[in-house]
Amino acid sequence: MPLLSDTIGGLHFAAIDFESAGAARGETDQPVQIGIAACPRLEDEPELWTSYIAVEKPVLWSASQVHGITTEMLADAPSFPSLWPEIRSRLGQAVVVGHNPATERKFLRRFPGHGFGPWLDTLALGRMCVPGLADYSLSSLCGALGLTCSVEALLPARRWHDALYDALASLLIVRFLVKELNLSGQPLDVLGKAVRT
Template sequence: MREIVLDTETTGFDPETGDRIVEIGAVELVGHVPTGQTYHQYINPERAMPDEAFQVHGLGDDFLRDKPKFAQVGRAFLDFIGDAKLVIHNAAFDIKFLNAELKWMKLPQIPWEQAIDTLAIARRRFPGSPASLDALCRRFGIDNSSRTLHGALLDSEILAEVYLELIGGRQPDFALSQQAQVTSGESSQEWTPPARPTPLPARLTQKEAAAHAEFIGKLGDDPLWLKT
């Protein structure tokens, strides 16, 4: 199973009032294990970076000016995520921005059901407790000391660790799916057990076999199981 842990950084809170994406970071998981494949892109928002956004992300107008616009990277982004589940903290926010950008490019929208919201998972597991990414890092003992500013790739890497803890630890299925693989690399669906070299001995005694034969003899000459 392929999943993409995803984070975006934006100029504000609402794409309908002119806010845009300035950074996308994503980490690939296969079978809940990071593969080392990532996607990271800074994006020119085509507008001035508000002071409050600069304070959060540390991304200024001079830095973003020569970066590609979303229209130049949107297709490559969609190709990277494919139909994988998207693991996002507060998914509604990121999907809202991504779909706005994709709509302006006349590209396919990301279905809401493609997203896995770790914020919702955390609130179900720990009702009434803080559920921010920093709070979850503290709960699970995950080092986020390098998170002095919000960065999309760093946050997605940290979120990947948080997600694995939320669903039951780094081996949520206790590796049962991997144990089902045979040594040749074939899947468990393709594997069948070999025949025993020596058949097991009968467990019926001669007395039991004779009693069974006597019982069958009393059922007549036309038992149901012999009919075709």
């Protein structure tokens, strides 16, 4: 597990995003898609992986309007537990990156004792390093940093609210800010409140 005292330039980073089925009040939400974009070192080419995830209840219309995933699209998708070995291999020993990753952390808690982390929140990182934006959504932050074209170039057939597209965007934000602010030789804890254990 990476330590807060480890040098940023020597760390493995893996950004994760989930899209969900949505849930009525009092019901448990479930993931419908996972995307992971990882780099053994930040300057390396991102390794990209994504999968749809089988659901036990139908995808809500309101959720489908956001990400475009329908219940029918998940008919042959693997179960969430069956994806565990792939998830573990991609997130293990990495600084795990997410944009306001409460949902990601919640879904991963279904695998007790996974021990992933520390976590780097690109929402908090954006607020710390790019003050004054009207909003800090993933698309707005990428737009402000001039990264949208880079995400599109690597994933031309995808869009915002696709789990892999959003995960890649988060990873590219970290890469850009580390390079621009010359943080590669600094310890991870220089990122302060953006890092959670």
